[in-house]
Amino acid sequence: MPSEDHESRALAILKAIGAGTIPLDHFTPDARWWWNGGIDIPVTEFRDLVGQLHEQMADRIAITPGLINVQGDSVWIEATSNGALKNGRIYSNRYVFLIHFTGEHVREVREYSDSAHVLATFDLSPAQGV
Numbered sequence: 001m002p003s004e005d006h007e008s009r010a011l012a013i014l015k016a017i018g019a020g021t022i023p024l025d026h027f028t029p030d031a032r033w034w035w036n037g038g039i040d041i042p043v044t045e046f047r048d049l050v051g052q053l054h055e056q057m058a059d060r061i062a063i064t065p066g067l068i069n070v071q072g073d074s075v076w077i078e079a080t081s082n083g084a085l086k087n088g089r090i091y092s093n094r095y096v097f098l099i100h101f102t103g104e105h106v107r108e109v110r111e112y113s114d115s116a117h118v119l120a121t122f123d124l125s126p127a128q129g130v
Contacts, residue, residue, distance in 0.1 A: 007068060009106065010075040010099045018063040020054030020082070029091060029104045037115030043106075048129035053122055058084040073101045091121045 016023050016088050022043060033039070033046035041049075054061070061083035071075040077097045084090055098110040117126075 003076060005104055006073070006075050006099075006101050007070050009101075009104070010077060011046070011068075013099070014063045014065060014079060014097070016048055016079065018061045018083075019042070020051055020057070020060065022050055025071070026106055028102055028107045031105070031107050031109075033109045033111065035111045035115070036113065037118055043109070046109075056085050056087070056122055057091075058086050063095075075099045075101070085121065087119050087123070091117075093117055 012023060013026055020130075021125075024044065024047065027043045031043040033041055033043050038073070039046070039049075061081050062078050063081045066078040066080065067076075075098075077095075077099070079095045079097065081095070082090070082092045093113050096112040099106055100108040100110075
């Protein structure tokens with residue numbers, strides 16, 4: 001059933017982000033990642049950004065899904081995260097991910113989170129696009 005596949009693929013993406021990567025085979029070639037903190041980029045660029053952020057982590061980021069709603073070709077996931085950075089800061093955020101599919105591949109992710117917390121917790125440079 002497509003909705004079960006969509007949900008499992010969406011959850012696999014969140015799990016991979018927690019480990020510092022993005023499974024590009026889950027995405028269409030032109031897929032985009034939008035974040036309310038000011039980015040709208042190809043998913044390949046977002047994968048690079050995730051890798052740069054994870055270089056600052058002491059270990060992985062635990063992303064815990066909560067409420068999940070599958071509707072047609074879209075999956076909504078509420079989630080929380082928690083992880084320690086090498087500099088001693090703690091990253092703990094809340095999210096809503098809206099993940100749009102075309103067939104069995106993701107074409108767009110819209111991520112809503114506390115952008116001020118992201119910017120205050122991570123050391124971000126302008127080259128990172130945030």
